[in-house]
Amino acid sequence: MARVPLLCQWLLNAASLLVPRELRVDWRREWYGELWHFIGARLESGDRQAYRVALTHCVGAWSDAWHLRREDEASAGALSRILRHPAFCVAALALLAAIVGAASGGFANTRRMIASLPYRDPSQIMVIRQTGYFMGARLGLPKGKVSGWRKAESLEGIAGYVGYHALVETNGWTEVEAAAVDADFFGVLGVKAQLGSLFHEPGARNCGDCVVISDQLWRSEFHGDASIVGGVRQIAGERRRIVGVLPRDFWFFAGAPGVWTLSDHCGFLASDRSLVYAIGRLRRGYTVDRALTELRKIYRTQPPVIKARQVELRSIEELTQDRMYRNLPLALMGLLVLSGGLVLVAPARKAGLRGAAFYTTKLSLTFLAAALAAIEFAYAPGLGMTGVRGFAPEAISLWVLIFGLVTSVWFAGYDQRRRCRICLARLSMPVQMGARGHVLMDRMSTELACPNGHGLLWAPEDPLESHPKDRWLRLDESWQDLFELSGKR
Numbered sequence: 001m002a003r004v005p006l007l008c009q010w011l012l013n014a015a016s017l018l019v020p021r022e023l024r025v026d027w028r029r030e031w032y033g034e035l036w037h038f039i040g041a042r043l044e045s046g047d048r049q050a051y052r053v054a055l056t057h058c059v060g061a062w063s064d065a066w067h068l069r070r071e072d073e074a075s076a077g078a079l080s081r082i083l084r085h086p087a088f089c090v091a092a093l094a095l096l097a098a099i100v101g102a103a104s105g106g107f108a109n110t111r112r113m114i115a116s117l118p119y120r121d122p123s124q125i126m127v128i129r130q131t132g133y134f135m136g137a138r139l140g141l142p143k144g145k146v147s148g149w150r151k152a153e154s155l156e157g158i159a160g161y162v163g164y165h166a167l168v169e170t171n172g173w174t175e176v177e178a179a180a181v182d183a184d185f186f187g188v189l190g191v192k193a194q195l196g197s198l199f200h201e202p203g204a205r206n207c208g209d210c211v212v213i214s215d216q217l218w219r220s221e222f223h224g225d226a227s228i229v230g231g232v233r234q235i236a237g238e239r240r241r242i243v244g245v246l247p248r249d250f251w252f253f254a255g256a257p258g259v260w261t262l263s264d265h266c267g268f269l270a271s272d273r274s275l276v277y278a279i280g281r282l283r284r285g286y287t288v289d290r291a292l293t294e295l296r297k298i299y300r301t302q303p304p305v306i307k308a309r310q311v312e313l314r315s316i317e318e319l320t321q322d323r324m325y326r327n328l329p330l331a332l333m334g335l336l337v338l339s340g341g342l343v344l345v346a347p348a349r350k351a352g353l354r355g356a357a358f359y360t361t362k363l364s365l366t367f368l369a370a371a372l373a374a375i376e377f378a379y380a381p382g383l384g385m386t387g388v389r390g391f392a393p394e395a396i397s398l399w400v401l402i403f404g405l406v407t408s409v410w411f412a413g414y415d416q417r418r419r420c421r422i423c424l425a426r427l428s429m430p431v432q433m434g435a436r437g438h439v440l441m442d443r444m445s446t447e448l449a450c451p452n453g454h455g456l457l458w459a460p461e462d463p464l465e466s467h468p469k470d471r472w473l474r475l476d477e478s479w480q481d482l483f484e485l486s487g488k489r
Contacts, residue, residue, distance in 0.1 A: 004035050005051050008058045018065035020072045027068070031061050084426035084451060086358060089415060090340070090365065097369040104376035112381050113326045117317065118249045120190020125316040126288070127385055128158070128278040128295065140275030143263070146182070147272070148302035149280070154291035156283045159185035160276035162269065166236035166259055170221040176258030178236060180266040186212075188281050189252075196229040196244030199262060208265040211240040215248040217258035235259055236266075254380035277385070279316065288313055320381050325397075329375070332368040339364060343424075351422045358424050363412040370404020418457075420450040421472065427457060449475075 012031050019027045035054055042050030069075050082088055101107050119125055128149075130141055146160040159182035166178035187200035198212055211233075213222075222228045232241050240261070263269045263276065282291055292313045299311050339360035346354040378397035418427050427448035434444045444461040459470045 004032060004039065005055065008035060008055055011055075011058050012061055015061040015065040018062070018069045020068060020075065023068060027065070031058070031064075080428065081451070084428060086343075086419070086424040086426075089426075090361060093362065093365040093369065097365065097372060100369055100372045100376060104372075107372060107376060109375050109379065109381055110329055110372060112251060113321055113375065114330065115249075117320060118191070118247065118251065119316070122317055123315065124156075124282045124284075125189065126280050126282055126291070127314050127316055127319055128280055129312050129314075131310045131312050140277055142272060143269060143274045143276050144272030145299055145302055146276060146278045148298055149278070149295060152280075152291070152294050152298060154283055154286040154294050156281040157184050157188040158278055158280040159183075159188045160263060160278045161185055162263065162274075162276045163253055163257065164236075164268070166261075167234075168217070168221070168236075168259060169234035174221055174258075176217060177253065177256060178259045178261065179253065179257040180261050180263040180269055182263055185260075185279070188279055190281075191247065191250060193244040194247045195226055196242070198244050198246075199260075201244075207241070207243065208262065209238065209240050210243040210262065211235055212244045212246060212260040213242055214246050214256065214258045214260075215250070216256065218245045236261060252382060253385065254382040279385075288315070316385070319385055322379075322381070325375055325379055325381075328371050328401075329368065332364050332371060336361060336364040336368060348422065354424065355416065355419075355421055358419075359412050359416050362415060363408050366408035366411055367404055370408065371401060374398075374400035374404065417470065418448065420452065420454050422454040423450065423452050425451055427451075433458075447473075 009032075012028060012035075016024050016028045035058055038057060039050050039054045042053065047053070104110075116122070128141065128146075140162065141160070143160060146158060149155065149158050152158070161179055161181040163177065163179050166176060168174045168176055181199070183199045185200075186198040191198065193201070193212070194215060195218075196212075199207075199210065213228075218224060218228065228242055229244065230241065232239055234240075236259070246260075268274065269276065280291075282288070292311065295313065296311050339357045342357035343354055343361060346357060348354075374397040378393055378400050380393045383393060415426075419425065420427060428451050429449045431447045431449075432444075433447055446459050446461060447456050448459065449456040453475055455472050455474045457470060457472055
């Protein structure tokens with residue numbers, strides 16, 4: 001044994017766990033002996049690489065161990081019972097939903113849709129835009145119009161914003177989503193800084209070169225260093241001072257800007273005719289219609305004069321939290337809990353009830369995974385707050401939902417048809433019956449037996465309507481001994 005390296009011994013001991021228990025001792029002794037002679041022969045021939053070659057050679061023990069385990073009838077039977085068990089089907093579907101969550105960063109979009117908006121009294125926050133003729137496109141507003149609306153009595157405050165891309169000096173250079181906003185932007189939303197100050201607060205007021213960064217950028221690029229507040233970085237082509245970090249749960253755009261700068265100090269927004277979007281906080285006592293009438297009146301008289309445009313006022317809750325996408329995951333999770341609980345508590349004699357509950361469990365869990373995928377990878381909450389209508393994401397996500405629903409119904413029915421009505425185990429031991437040439441007396445069909453002896457399913461191979469449908473046949477008591485013996489193996 002002294003010639004067998006310690007690492008080889010570890011590999012063999014680990015691989016031996018795959019070997020069936022009754023063969024494990026002999027298997028390990030055989031592999032140790034083979035390696036001992038293999039290394040000895042190499043050393044006697046002057047091979048200095050004997051131990052390294054032996055290490056490579058003993059990796060083959062894993063494939064040998066796996067082959068023995070795969071050929072072991074008891075292991076194969078145990079694996080077959082696991083795969084046929086109804087819990088395995090549910091676990092596989094739950095794993096699918098978990099994969100969606102892992103790939104989407106922990107269901108980020110779904111959490112945004114379900115959670116309350118991270119603003120003060122969001123029901124009073126309105127998004128103000130223009131609408132065009134082509135497909136109802138949402139357009140920006142001239143910056144001068146936003147300034148004119150500050151005298152509107154129906155609004156407590158108003159601020160313009162626009163998105164762009166910027167390069168940020170970190171350890172190297174990082175391209176991030178960015179936004180240029182008016183100084184009152186975060187004040188209108190009712191947001192406070194996690195660190196430092198925001199543009200409307202005393203620490204950053206009238207600061208042309210100030211910039212606010214997101215929590216995600218602060219943690220990923222600046223490693224959560226609190227001393228970054230007050231530091232100067234090259235951002236969007238200029239030296240800017242970081243004055244604050246936004247709260248961790250804050251979001252506004254679908255793209256989640258990493259840096260926020262002041263629009264009055266952005267070169268591409270120098271003119272009052274530059275297009276921006278706007279948010280306003282509705283004053284208490286004013287309705288949306290009344291505020292919209294006032295804003296339209298000011299819009300028509302405030303320069304620059306633009307014809308054939310219509311002002312639109314929409315609640316930020318309406319644009320960010322679509323009712324269908326918000327309620328669908330909650331409804332499916334509630335249905336899943338209800339049907340799953342019914343499967344567990346329904347008595348065995350209520351086979352029809354347990355079967356319907358298990359069908360609903362599979363359907364709701366499969367569709368839940370599809371719905372979460374549609375929200376996470378196709379839908380974009382917050383996209384409506386920009387000029388993009390969001391038609392493509394909405395259409396794609398809707399088709400994903402339709403495809404997911406059809407697939408869920410088909411899979412749940414296909415899987416249910418091949419399960420025992422009593423124990424819900426997957427049927428096994430298919431037996432071909434009859435021949436295709438005997439279309440009158442001996443029809444071509446398949447019989448599938450329940451592994452627990454509850455009966456068998458007769459399924460015709462020929463889909464002609466004149467043939468009988470699938471039917472269950474009860475097994476008599478003469479089969480009971482066979483299933484008892486197979487269960488003891």
